[in-house]
Amino acid sequence: xxxxxxxxxxxxxxxxxxxxxxxxxxxxxxxxxxxxxxxxxxxxxxxxxxxxxxxxxxxxxxxxxxxxxxxxxxxxxxxxxxxxxxxxxxxxxxxxxxxxxxxxxxxxxxxxxxxxxxxxxxxxxxxxxxxxxxxxxxxxxxxxxxxxxxxxxxxxxxxxxxxxxxxxxxxxxxxxxxxxxxxxxxxxxxxxxxxxxxxxxxxxxxxxxxxxxxxxxxxxxxxxxxxxxxxxxxxxxx
Amino acid sequence: xxxxxxxxxxxxxxxxxxxxxxxxxxxxxxxxxxxxxxxxxxxxxxxxxxxxxxxxxxxxxxxxxxxxxxxxxxxxxxxxxxxxxxxxxxxxxxxxxxxxxxxxxxxxxxxxxxxxxxxxxxxxxxxxxxxxxxxxxxxxxxxxxxxxxxxxxxxxxxxxxxxxxxxxxxxxxxxxxxxxxxxxxxxxxxxxxxxxxxxxxxxxxxxxxxxxxxxxxxxxxxxxxxxxxxxxxxxxxxxxxxxxxxxxxxxxxxxxxxxxxxxxxxxxxxxxxxxxxxxxxxxxxxxxxxxxxxxxxxxxxxxxxxxxxxxxxxxxxxxxxxxxxxxxxxxxxxxxxxxxxxxxxxxxxxxxxxxxxxxxxxxxxxxxxxxxxxxxxxxxxxxxxxxxxxxxxxxxxxxxxxxxxxxxxxxxxxxxxxxxxxxxxxxxxxxxxxxxxxxxxxxxxxxxxxxxxxxxxxxxxxxxxxxxxxxxxxxxxxxxxx
Numbered sequence: 001x002x003x004x005x006x007x008x009x010x011x012x013x014x015x016x017x018x019x020x021x022x023x024x025x026x027x028x029x030x031x032x033x034x035x036x037x038x039x040x041x042x043x044x045x046x047x048x049x050x051x052x053x054x055x056x057x058x059x060x061x062x063x064x065x066x067x068x069x070x071x072x073x074x075x076x077x078x079x080x081x082x083x084x085x086x087x088x089x090x091x092x093x094x095x096x097x098x099x100x101x102x103x104x105x106x107x108x109x110x111x112x113x114x115x116x117x118x119x120x121x122x123x124x125x126x127x128x129x130x131x132x133x134x135x136x137x138x139x140x141x142x143x144x145x146x147x148x149x150x151x152x153x154x155x156x157x158x159x160x161x162x163x164x165x166x167x168x169x170x171x172x173x174x175x176x177x178x179x180x181x182x183x184x185x186x187x188x189x190x191x192x193x194x195x196x197x198x199x200x201x202x203x204x205x206x207x208x209x210x211x212x213x214x215x216x217x218x219x220x221x222x223x224x225x226x227x228x229x230x231x232x233x234x235x236x237x238x
Numbered sequence: 239x240x241x242x243x244x245x246x247x248x249x250x251x252x253x254x255x256x257x258x259x260x261x262x263x264x265x266x267x268x269x270x271x272x273x274x275x276x277x278x279x280x281x282x283x284x285x286x287x288x289x290x291x292x293x294x295x296x297x298x299x300x301x302x303x304x305x306x307x308x309x310x311x312x313x314x315x316x317x318x319x320x321x322x323x324x325x326x327x328x329x330x331x332x333x334x335x336x337x338x339x340x341x342x343x344x345x346x347x348x349x350x351x352x353x354x355x356x357x358x359x360x361x362x363x364x365x366x367x368x369x370x371x372x373x374x375x376x377x378x379x380x381x382x383x384x385x386x387x388x389x390x391x392x393x394x395x396x397x398x399x400x401x402x403x404x405x406x407x408x409x410x411x412x413x414x415x416x417x418x419x420x421x422x423x424x425x426x427x428x429x430x431x432x433x434x435x436x437x438x439x440x441x442x443x444x445x446x447x448x449x450x451x452x453x454x455x456x457x458x459x460x461x462x463x464x465x466x467x468x469x470x471x472x473x474x475x476x477x478x479x480x481x482x483x484x485x486x487x488x489x490x491x492x493x494x495x496x497x498x499x500x501x502x503x504x505x506x507x508x509x510x511x512x513x514x515x516x517x518x519x520x521x522x523x524x525x526x527x528x529x530x531x532x533x534x535x536x537x538x539x540x541x542x543x544x545x546x547x548x549x550x551x552x553x554x555x556x557x558x559x560x561x562x563x564x565x566x567x568x569x570x571x572x573x574x575x576x577x578x579x580x581x582x583x584x585x586x587x588x589x590x591x592x593x594x595x596x597x598x599x600x601x602x603x604x605x606x607x608x609x610x611x612x613x614x615x616x617x618x619x620x621x622x623x624x625x626x627x628x629x630x631x632x633x634x635x636x637x638x639x640x641x642x643x644x645x646x647x648x649x650x651x652x653x654x655x656x657x658x659x660x661x662x663x664x665x666x667x668x669x670x671x672x673x674x675x676x677x678x679x680x681x682x683x684x685x686x687x688x689x690x691x692x693x694x695x696x697x698x699x700x701x702x703x704x705x706x707x708x709x710x711x712x713x714x715x716x717x718x719x720x
Contacts, residue, residue, distance in 0.1 A: 119612055119645065136645050137615035139622055156459055158615060194683060197647025199561035202456045
């Protein structure tokens, strides 16, 4: 998985961070068993419910606040305490001063105009989840290419910091991503909580993602690591 | 004969720490006994010659062309772009009420414009990217300086996507608008122009630009290009002489592509008397004064009374950067020039007038439109500039209040073309007194409210981040007034 490849390269520093990463893993794994309404329902409430389900099942709260409890204080409000700070790079508990060391901070995902996602459009949030593009740095347009500089893909993309597993979550269906954007923008109460700007390399992780992120869309099934079930739908015998 | 390496190393020693690995890798050690560059007296750029003999008419010829000039004293001739063959360009020195005609010739191998930064003039004479001047052609800029516009301005290219390059190559000059009843001139206070610029040079002394795709190119795009050699009027660490107890008025222009200066003169009294659009109502003693790129400040400097005493104009640390690209040595102080108390007879004491001039606050009780302008990285209101799109529609004769929000983790200086404005508050803190501005630095994650009155001149006007690399990337918008 992309995330595990990143975390093996960038040694995460703190125990709470590892816990958060584990939580994300657990929830991501669980999402396969969560029933998501298959028939698209265009009513607003169904859209919100689908988005809420997406947020819960993908553990957004694990990093952005509130864990899996929408009634918890700080639900999705971003970094409020130091144990939500991620340290990426050579620094760790033993060598906190080792370089490179970048501190990144989970952003405020509530629709507060000043400190949250209030001023971003749902399309900018969709672009963040699908392409990893920081909404404040990316025009509010439909992205028409996967290659920087081509189509509407920014020539100098600025990406979300690696703890955000967008390279995995971009494989979600369009409708799920739009629903998450709708839930965040329309159905969460704004919380005023200013989060510091995350640190990172000058290219905003572009070269790292170019190396580490898998192809999108992913390669057709089956690849050399996968197998086609037999006629009964069971694992093949050989 | 010294090599460029020695010259640059001398410059570095005077400037403090090296700022780029490039510079440190290529510039060899030098002995401190190299001829001191600090002996240069600060030069004033020559005035643009007025070809008109009619009072009230200023008629000048201005040519932008490639040239080979010595940018650093003792250094080699290097390729530059120059206005009338000099860097900085000649100073346009005019009075309130003058009619100005500039016959501008573009002899560059590329499109350019001349933007009369801060002036109130017809849109077609503003020199914005919307009115490009093709190579080999002439454009006649015509404008009248309105009453009340006395102040320190500057001119520079503003073509689509090439401003950072052209300014870095040497195209910038001062523009002074004088009032006939200037209260400080009446006291006989000496007036000096200080154009601050910075640049980077390669091992051969040529102006150095990063390879596209390099980390330095990314950093330049993010921060805006900063040079490690700091200059005043194109000189590295020049000297200003001042008689004992004397007072000088410095008109400081930040012509750097992106560098923000926090200026201080330890040992001297610094009095802040004006900003972009001229004098304040009252003088304000300060420890230091900020000047963002493209911003101007006017200060009175009163030196000590001991002949031979040396002081320095320092640039104090200021963090305007994204955490990703903050230079390692951002927190070091650099010196820009030496101020030396001369052996001349002591200057008579000067009492700065209580009231410099009247600066009327703009009427905020009849506001036609209130707008929110959001600056993010490379974007204004979530978009890049499109010359065929109008982002804001306004009406002539109305007053507007703009709340300019910066939603990212680095500063963005905001510039509105053609119309001076007043800052109302910064992050809700009221501005202590009204002053005329055409550029306001909006620090990271903060907002500034400005009030502007659109009294005259219909057409399309640009507003943008004045970090030239951001401007070139399209961090701009178009306001149409009808």
